[in-house]
Amino acid sequence: EPEVTQTPSHQVTQMGQEVILRCVPISNHLYFYWYRQILGQKVEFLVSFYNNEISEKSEIFDDQFSVERPDGSNFTLKIRSTKLEDSAMYFCASSADRDQPQHFGDGTRLSIL
């Protein structure tokens, strides 16, 4: 069964550095998402992406964050000038259409030191 893949599984970064989290969505899916889960808290929506542009974003997704689909397969989340509070598990998801279920990757655990 096709699946969403995320790399790396664990990223350790110094505070203030930039980090890029990578995702390969399911190949025929059109909608892409990023979520995060801070330890012990809810899974929170960050952003959705369709047709090469952001279709929706939450209050969390401020100017520190950006997303990109640099080629036909990858979908990336860039976090500039990381802060301690950015430490979380980041999940990528994709769906075939906006009304279809979202399929999640295994996540990237981001640790900011």
Added chain:
Amino acid sequence: GDSVTQMEGPVTLSEEAFLTINCTYTATGYPSLFWYVQYPGEGLQLLLKATKADDKGSNKGFEATYRKETTSFHLEKGSVQVSDSAVYFCALSDRQAGTALIFGKGTTLSVSS
């Protein structure tokens, strides 16, 4: 805004016991409802879904019925197995509000033999 409330965990059961995990929601529109499961070390997997009132979602022996009158979507299984040990997330998607999934906090289920 829209929200999901799940019963607090952890839930600890013996094998073959009956499982109920309560989930209630608040939504301005007519949401679709989901249960996702996260096994240790893995990502979120869609377990079941229901898209309108009175729909019953089912998968792997788990069931949940979309109850509009009580704004609930409780997860049930008649006989749990050790392999069902995981974290269970109730979620909603409100088409009027966009594509984002709104999650509950998650309920940890631990089943012992």
